[in-house]
Amino acid sequence: MYPSDYRYTKEHEWIKMSGDTGTIGITDYAQHELGDVVYVELPAAGTKITAGQLFGTIESVKAVSEIYAPVSGEVIEANLALSNAPETVNSDPHGAAWLIKIKLAAPAEASKLMDAAAYQTFISDKEKETSA
Amino acid sequence: MSDRIKKAGRHVSQNEGLIFEQSALGKRGIEFPPLDVPAVDARAALGAAYAREGIERFPEVSEIEVIRHFTRLSTWNHAIDLGMYPLGSCTMKYNPRVNEFVSRLDGIATEHPYQPQELSQGCLKILKMLLDCLVEITGMDAGTLEPAAGAQGELTGLLLIRAYLEDTQGQPRKKVLIPDSAHGTNPASAVIAGYEVENVPSDERGQIDIASLKKIVNGNVAAMMVTNPSTLGVFEQNIATAAELLHAHGALLYMDGANMNALAGVARPGDFGVDVMHLNLHKTFSTPHGGGGPGAGPVMVKKILQPYLPIPVLTEKSGRLALENHRLKSIGRVRAFGGNFGVLVRALAYVLAYGPGIRQATEDAVLNANYIRNNLEDVYDLPYKSPSMHEVVFSDARQKKNGVNTTDIAKRLIDYGFHPYTTSFPLIVPGALMIEPTESESKQECDLFVGAMRAIAEEAATNPELVKTAPHSTRVSRLDEVSAARKPILRWRPCPSGPCLR
Numbered sequence: 001m002y003p004s005d006y007r008y009t010k011e012h013e014w015i016k017m018s019g020d021t022g023t024i025g026i027t028d029y030a031q032h033e034l035g036d037v038v039y040v041e042l043p044a045a046g047t048k049i050t051a052g053q054l055f056g057t058i059e060s061v062k063a064v065s066e067i068y069a070p071v072s073g074e075v076i077e078a079n080l081a082l083s084n085a086p087e088t089v090n091s092d093p094h095g096a097a098w099l100i101k102i103k104l105a106a107p108a109e110a111s112k113l114m115d116a117a118a119y120q121t122f123i124s125d126k127e128k129e130t131s132a
Numbered sequence: 133m134s135d136r137i138k139k140a141g142r143h144v145s146q147n148e149g150l151i152f153e154q155s156a157l158g159k160r161g162i163e164f165p166p167l168d169v170p171a172v173d174a175r176a177a178l179g180a181a182y183a184r185e186g187i188e189r190f191p192e193v194s195e196i197e198v199i200r201h202f203t204r205l206s207t208w209n210h211a212i213d214l215g216m217y218p219l220g221s222c223t224m225k226y227n228p229r230v231n232e233f234v235s236r237l238d239g240i241a242t243e244h245p246y247q248p249q250e251l252s253q254g255c256l257k258i259l260k261m262l263l264d265c266l267v268e269i270t271g272m273d274a275g276t277l278e279p280a281a282g283a284q285g286e287l288t289g290l291l292l293i294r295a296y297l298e299d300t301q302g303q304p305r306k307k308v309l310i311p312d313s314a315h316g317t318n319p320a321s322a323v324i325a326g327y328e329v330e331n332v333p334s335d336e337r338g339q340i341d342i343a344s345l346k347k348i349v350n351g352n353v354a355a356m357m358v359t360n361p362s363t364l365g366v367f368e369q370n371i372a373t374a375a376e377l378l379h380a381h382g383a384l385l386y387m388d389g390a391n392m393n394a395l396a397g398v399a400r401p402g403d404f405g406v407d408v409m410h411l412n413l414h415k416t417f418s419t420p421h422g423g424g425g426p427g428a429g430p431v432m433v434k435k436i437l438q439p440y441l442p443i444p445v446l447t448e449k450s451g452r453l454a455l456e457n458h459r460l461k462s463i464g465r466v467r468a469f470g471g472n473f474g475v476l477v478r479a480l481a482y483v484l485a486y487g488p489g490i491r492q493a494t495e496d497a498v499l500n501a502n503y504i505r506n507n508l509e510d511v512y513d514l515p516y517k518s519p520s521m522h523e524v525v526f527s528d529a530r531q532k533k534n535g536v537n538t539t540d541i542a543k544r545l546i547d548y549g550f551h552p553y554t555t556s557f558p559l560i561v562p563g564a565l566m567i568e569p570t571e572s573e574s575k576q577e578c579d580l581f582v583g584a585m586r587a588i589a590e591e592a593a594t595n596p597e598l599v600k601t602a603p604h605s606t607r608v609s610r611l612d613e614v615s616a617a618r619k620p621i622l623r624w625r626p627c628p629s630g631p632c633l634r
Contacts, residue, residue: 033562038617061613062556086618 001028001120003094007070007110008119014094015070017110024070025098026058026089029123034060037089042078042099049073049102051109056099058089071109073102136587137548137605138580146607148204150624155191161198189626208607210551216577220523220554220566221315221363223393223415230485231418231478240477245469249454256453259446259470262480263430266411269483269490270389271402272432276441277476278467282390285410285429286321286357288442291463292408292433293355293384294325295440299461301382305354308386311340312560313362315388327354334560338364338516340374349381359388360401363558363566364516365501365523367394375405384408389432392416393570394498394522397491401432408433417479428475442466496571497522500578504569507582511589515561522570528563536592536599538563543610544591544602548584 006014012030016023031037039059049055049069056067078100082088088097104110114122174183193201210217217224235241243255263275279285294304308322311332319329330348335341340358349356356378360368368374375385387401387409393416395401401409413428414421421427433441443462444455455470470476486493498521505514505524512526528538542552542565554566569578592599603609 036614036617038614059617061617063559087614 002116004116006094007113007115008122009068009070009113010122011068013068013070015110015113016098017104017107020104020107021076021101022071022073022104022110023098023101026067026093027119028093030065031090031093031097034058034065034089035062036060037086040079040082040086040089040099042080042082043075045075045077047075049075049100067099070113071102072105074105075100075102077101136583138583146204148201151191151193151198151201152189152624152626154193154197154201155189157192159192159194159197161193161195210546212572215549215551216569216573216581217551218553218567218569218581219551220365220525220568221390221557222421222554223390223412223522223568223570224421224551225393225415225418225570226572227418227420227478228482228485231481234481235474235477241474243473245473250452253453255470255473256446256455258477258480259473260448260453262476262483263446265480265483266430266432269396269400270392270409270411270432271400272406272409273402273435274438274441275430275432276445276466276471277428277430278442278444278465278471279410279429279431280467280472281414281427282388282410282412282429283317283321284466285412285431286317286386286388287324288429288431288463288466289386289408289410289433290321290325290327290355290357292431292437292440293386295461295463296384296437297354299440305383306352308354309345309348309356311356311358311362313338313364313366313558314357314359315363315390316557318357318359318388322357332356334362334364337518338362338366338560339518340368340370342370342373342377345374345377349377349383351381353378353381353383355384355386355407357386357388359391361391361394361521361523364518364525364561365391365394365520365566365568366516366518367521371406372404379405390415391522394494396494397488398494402434406434408437413475413479418482419475419478426472426475428472428479430471444470493571494522497569500569500571500573501567503575503578504567504582508585508589511586512565523566523568525558525561526565526567527561528565531589531592531599532563534592534596536596538565540599540602541565541585541588541592544588544599545584546603547605548587550581550584 006016008014008027012027014025014027037058037060041057043049043055049072051069051072053069054066055069058065058067079098082097212224212226239254243252249256259277263277266275267273279288297304306328307330308327309330309332310318310322311334313334322329333341333344356374358368358371360371362368378385384407385405387406389401389409389411392411396416408431410429410431413419413430419428439461440463443457443459443465445459447454447456483490501520501522501524505520508526513529515527516525528541531541538555542555545552556564557566558564588599
């Protein structure tokens, strides 16, 4: 379910590293919690983002949610296809619905994030908590 | 239809086109008599650019067509006059008819805000009396009736904090702290007022986590905005401690008073450390609400914030009341005239009708919410066990095992003759069912509601499909909210030739 080469945050974003660039999206768990996504707002290329600070919003039929940067860097490209097809966030959150590509400020930052196994444990604990 | 559904459906099952589609050239509601004064040439008087010859595609219909059109549409809707409206966090209480009567009295309804203040002493007296009552009820020192709604009240309150900090400390500070159980408008208001927002987590009882608060409060914090009781319907027992902590760091405490329905006549925010708060007259004080507004969001303050209140300020000198516009430190004007005056009249009528008995209204609101909680907590999951005040928040955790979520239950409730409760809010409860009966409802009505909710819980277990496809008794079934949000059609366009075939 959760790609083993991605890293994950407690706010349910993922990042895929490739040299000094990173691709960022939200996890399958996040899209499921949000429900049907209707609008995605992303920063323009050139915008500087900071780890832990918000960089965009995702609006679903339930609520507007903020997206936090897993690491710091500068936006190279935003996924503009999502403005016409926000439903991709629900159908392919780990692939076609990537949100932004960034040039990493400090590539080592990502190693502090959870790997797939740790994230899986994190969300199953969360599910136990809510059904308890 | 299930024989357990005790309330009649009310939807007239009749198709109704748009009023534009009923239009035909030259139809009129009324016929004016011939002009008996000299005609004025609008083009000459205003200039040709400002004179309008007609309004393109403005519907032309007769009076009875207009009446029928809107009466039919109104039958597709729910109203407090038709049945209970248990929207948690919104306080959809009954709007007493005496309020409407009073607000339509000649000396009140026909007054004009531009008439000399000497001739408006009665209306100014109404404002003064209401303000005095609100000061007494909240335990604050002063206030303004100007803001047009709760959210504008929030912004006004934050601008007061900003002005106070700039004036006394030389800078407005940077951050506003907001607990995750606050009303959704709070962070938006803080951002509009130029502040960064930082979340304060709730503990397992749904209270502000004081240990976390201690870690984040510092000289950068302008204020904390607390909704009390919180959106969980839980009283913030740590509020006085939080106030002390903030004050020790030179920060202020803002209270979102939207849930004052649980406190009025019992506890006063001014007594537990609040520096500034807003009230929603269209909630606690029974003025019309939701489509029928407008609202009113008075802001109440402690003495330290009084110099910054918006203009005009209501003053009294040797028995004469006046609206004064000269206040050096005021944040300025937030609303035209005296606020939404007609709403303020209704709120005063409500307060005076109760007098000290407003405490009884509060106690009944709390009693009703707890009655519902006690009669439903064996069938619906109750995530926070702290005592409930005016509203109770369940979760759909048990029904979800059969694939039924809070929206499905809410939609099924429509079939039982009730307006849905608030779904999926507050966000700290996944799959929330937020229910607020208010003091308006009798035990009989609460019992009908409990019966409907219990019947739905049983249906969710035995026939989940019935709940997931609800409502079944309405004119239209479940709407496609997703397409409506993703690809909205915002404007009707007529077909180029003749009526459209659908």
